[in-house]
Amino acid sequence: MVANHAQLVATMTRSAxxxxxxxxxxxxxxxxxxxxxxxxxxNVTAPGSWNVGLWVTPAxxxxxxxxxxxxxxxxxxxxxxxxxxxxxTAVDNEAMKAAAVRSGCTFDEVRPHKLPNGTTVMSNxxxxxxx
Numbered sequence: 001m002v003a004n005h006a007q008l009v010a011t012m013t014r015s016a017x018x019x020x021x022x023x024x025x026x027x028x029x030x031x032x033x034x035x036x037x038x039x040x041x042x043n044v045t046a047p048g049s050w051n052v053g054l055w056v057t058p059a060x061x062x063x064x065x066x067x068x069x070x071x072x073x074x075x076x077x078x079x080x081x082x083x084x085x086x087x088x089t090a091v092d093n094e095a096m097k098a099a100a101v102r103s104g105c106t107f108d109e110v111r112p113h114k115l116p117n118g119t120t121v122m123s124n125x126x127x128x129x130x131x
Contacts, residue, residue, distance in 0.1 A: 025076070027069040029060075036060040037069040041077065041085075048083040052128075054096070066096070070103035070128075078130040088113050088123040100126040 027037040040053040089096035105126035113123040
């Protein structure tokens with residue numbers, strides 16, 4: 001799944017309302033078992049369509065873990081029947097935009113996105129579709 005440096009450990013839970021599912025996947029460095037990236041996923045938008053986030057630990061940034069984690073998560077989601085996964089990032093986050101493209105995502109649009117803290121930011125949105 002995640003070829004070179006990391007493997008994914010998934011914990012998925014059903015939300016209290018039973019309507020949507022959310023989860024957190026953790027990419028760990030294969031050699032050390034140390035967490036290198038955290039990938040929240042949720043299907044709160046539409047059936048067969050999930051949102052994906054990504055946070056790489058500061059010490060592991062710039063070493064290819066973001067691309068590996070995204071590829072692994074997309075593969076895992078498609079294996080369990082997710083048709084399309086969506087990924088958004090701030091329009092000025094050049095590293096994440098490059099990782100999205102290198103992991104096989106396609107640019108869709110720029111649009112406002114409301115963050116959990118209530119702030120709205122302009123975001124680039126990408127999609128990754130099952131083959």
